[in-house]
Amino acid sequence: MTKENIIDGKAFAEGLRGRIGTAVAEIKRARGSVPGLAVVLVGEDPASQVYVRNKALQTKEVGMNSLEHRLPASTSEADLLALIRRLNADPAVDGILVQLPLPKHVDSSKVLDAIDPDKDVDGFHIINVGRLATGMPGLVPCTPLGCLMLLKDRLGDLSGKRALVLGRSNIVGKPMAQLLLNENCTVTIAHSRTRDLPAECRGAEILVAAVGRPEMVRGDWVQPGAVVIDVGINRVERDGKARLVGDVAFAEAERVAGAITPVPGGVGPMTIACLLQNTLTAFRRRHGLAEK
Numbered sequence: 584m585t586k587e588n589i590i591d592g593k594a595f596a597e598g599l600r601g602r603i604g605t606a607v608a609e610i611k612r613a614r615g616s617v618p619g620l621a622v623v624l625v626g627e628d629p630a631s632q633v634y635v636r637n638k639a640l641q642t643k644e645v646g647m648n649s650l651e652h653r654l655p656a657s658t659s660e661a662d663l664l665a666l667i668r669r670l671n672a673d674p675a676v677d678g679i680l681v682q683l684p685l686p687k688h689v690d691s692s693k694v695l696d697a698i699d700p701d702k703d704v705d706g707f708h709i710i711n712v713g714r715l716a717t718g719m720p721g722l723v724p725c726t727p728l729g730c731l732m733l734l735k736d737r738l739g740d741l742s743g744k745r746a747l748v749l750g751r752s753n754i755v756g757k758p759m760a761q762l763l764l765n766e767n768c769t770v771t772i773a774h775s776r777t778r779d780l781p782a783e784c785r786g787a788e789i790l791v792a793a794v795g796r797p798e799m800v801r802g803d804w805v806q807p808g809a810v811v812i813d814v815g816i817n818r819v820e821r822d823g824k825a826r827l828v829g830d831v832a833f834a835e836a837e838r839v840a841g842a843i844t845p846v847p848g849g850v851g852p853m854t855i856a857c858l859l860q861n862t863l864t865a866f867r868r869r870h871g872l873a874e875k
């Protein structure tokens with residue numbers, strides 16, 4: 584990608600993984616151990632299998648230990664909770680990630696809330712939600728953390744910027760809005776009941792779209808010069824071919840935006856890189872090391 588207003592998330596994520604790899608190598612030299620990430624996969628969901636494989640691969644690439652727990656779909660909630668308790672107590676485990684969705688007979692929130700908040704590298708535990716909301720140090724959900732890194736890389740100080748987050752899910756929209764608020768942005772959260780969405784979007788200098796609706800945000804919803812972060816990953820069929828598109832009509836928005844993330848190659852690659860960053864952060868905090 585060469586165009587100046589296109590934010591190359593793939594390249595940024597590569598750079599971030601490189602810095603994490605250097606930090607892990609330093610830790611190994613100094614302490615003889617490396618951070619460990621445990622990933623728990625229950626069942627055979629094909630998309631989840633791909634995610635878990637990629638996570639394990641990238642964990643090993645940065646020199647961390649990848650501990651995979653693949654369990655049959657029939658695994659009981661009690662057995663899963665017992666595994667989480669063992670991982671919580673295991674000193675070799677710094678991060679625990681339970682791949683969602685879980686089978687229907689398992690209460691996902693019960694499982695997620697059983698994870699030690701200091702090992703909760705997905706940042707979904709209610710304690711980490713509270714820490715983020717009150718500005719305390721915690722672990723932050725990976726996708727919004729990645730969006731924030733891209734925004735700060737492009738804009739520097741975000742203080743005073745008018746930001747609009749389109750979508751209010753617990754995993755993207757709400758934590759994204761909290762992160763922007765913590766950066767002193769003036770934040771609006773829009774959702775399916777928002778009136779005159781195009782006008783709300785046009786008021787934003789930073790526009791983060793996380794709706795899961797293919798190309799819903801049109802070019803004329805974007806304020807000239809705004810920075811647009813497109814979180815959406817939507818599979819559509821175009822000319823008989825399967826394609827991935829974002830929540831933003833890229834070709835239209837790219838002509839107006841000051842900067843914009845493409846799909847694919849924008850926010851997507853940042854998510855796993857931030858998972859590794861969170862695992863490194865969890866390791867450093869558990870061992871009383873300075874955070875860089």
Ligand code: NAP
Pocket residue numbers: 726749750751752753754755756773774775776777780793794795796814815816817850851854
């Ligand atoms: P979600 O849980 O389905 O939430 C969607 C949000 O969009 C909801 O708050 C919903 O409003 C709002 N919305 C839906 N239709 C709308 C409309 N027509 N107008 C205004 N608001 C509307 O989705 P999510 O999990 O946040 O994910 C959003 C997108 O990001 C998806 O495409 C997903 O695949 C993608 N994603 C990407 C990554 C990544 O790694 N890059 C990670 C996570 C998610 P209400 O609350 O009013 O219903």
